[in-house]
Amino acid sequence: MRSLGELRVGNQGLGCMGMSQSYGVGDEAESIATIHRALDLGVTLLDTADVYGGATRPGAPADVSGVGANEELVGRAIRGRRDEVVVATKFGLADPDRKPRGDAAYVKQAVEASLRRLGVDHIDLYYQHRVDPDVPIEETVGAMAELVAEGKVRYLGLSEAGAATIRRAHAVHPISALQSEWSLWTRDIEAEIAPTCRELGIGIVPFSPLGRGFLTGRVTSVADLAEDDMRRNLPRFAEDNFARNTAIVDALRALAAERGVTPGQLALAWVHHQGEHVVPIPGTKRVKYLEENVAAASLELGAEELRAIEAAAPAVAGERYPAEFLKLSNK
Structure with missing residues (x-):
């Protein structure tokens, strides 16, 4: 077990986004089987967001008809097993224009919709998906803190927030977790953001720790990706950078x-x-890859091995997002 602030979770969580969008056609039966197998293996943290199912690529307008689809899937999967799960979801990017929102009225509206779709009476970890540049973080976290007081949410998190924002938010109400991209080929947070989290006792929940599947070696060319796969729109997967x-x-x-x-x-x-x-x-949306990932959590690495692994990825070609979405990150 590991700690995200005062919240205890398994050593590794499961990102559920790809079950409903971004990485080709999903299979609900296989996705639910994957979630059940995760719980059997001691994975307790399930991560979703209200917008998942409603967008196909970063920066694209949301497909309003699909918003909430992933929360609904997760809700169906955990029915009857709620006490085994730490449910994490996010708000703030579900508007059709994908503009971040953090005003107090919207926070209260969003949580009610997520509770309904998930079929739960409380959310264990509630994140702001991206910081709203037009609303003081104090207002957003203040509204989120009210949800804690009301029993609708247990712990608070931020996603892709910068160090200064994290400090301001934490001063309003304890922030338990920061969710940001972190992997061998995305190490932006190491200079300032990760040290800030360590100082404040905030856990870090890295998403895309496998470089959106690139680091597995299973994607050998862009042609391997489905036509609607979001990675076709990411700079690092562009032909020259891919090579x-x-x-x-x-x-x-x-x-x-x-x-x-x-x-x-x-x-x-x-x-x-x-x-x-x-x-x-x-x-992942497949049991075999879940099992492979869970096994990695028990792999012990020595100092020399860690240095060798880091040396394998000295520089990465291309930005992790297109410019219009990258500007929302680490703010």
């Missing part, structure tokens, strides 16, 4: 072979070794 970034996977594959594990397991184990307050949420 350059393949060298990272090749180096990881060689190191992994020495340990008898997969490149993805090695990359995920590296994230686990960033601290006891770090709980990655690799996403």
Whole structure:
């Protein structure tokens, strides 16, 4: 078990977004089987968001008809097993224009919709999905704190927030977790944001700890991706950058072979070794990949191995998001 502030969760969580959007067509039966297997293996933290199911690529207008689909799926999956689950969801990006919202009235509206879709009487960890640049973080977190007082939410989180914002938010109400992208090929938070979280006792929940699947080595070309796969719109998956970034996977594959594990397991184990307050949420909609990811949580790495793994990814070609979505990150 690991701690996100005062919230105790399993060593690794499960990102559920891809079950409903972004990575090709989903299969509800397989997705629910994956969630059930995760619970059987001791994975307690399930991560979703109100917008999941309502967008296909970063920066794209939301498909309003699909908003909430992933929360509904997770709700169906945990029915009868609620006491085994730490439910985490997010608000703030579900408007059609994908503009972040954090005004108090919207916070209260969003939580009621999420509670209904999830079929629960409280949310264990409630995140603001992206910081609203037009609303003081004090107003947003103040409204979220009221939800805690009302028993609708247990713990609060932020996603992709910057260090100064985290400090201001934490001064209003304890922030238990920061969800941000963190992996061998996305290390932006290490300079200032991660140290701030350690100082304040805030857990970190890395999303895309496998580089959106790239670090597993299973994606060998852009042609492997479905036509509606969001990765086709990400700079790091653009043809020239893809070819350059393949060298990272090749180096990881060689190191992994020495340990008898997969490149993805090695990359995920590296994230686990960033601290006891770090709980990655690799996403998958298939049982076999879930089991592979869970096994990585118990892989022990020595100091020399960690240095060798980091050396395998000295530089990454391309930004992690298109410019219009990147501007919302780490603010």
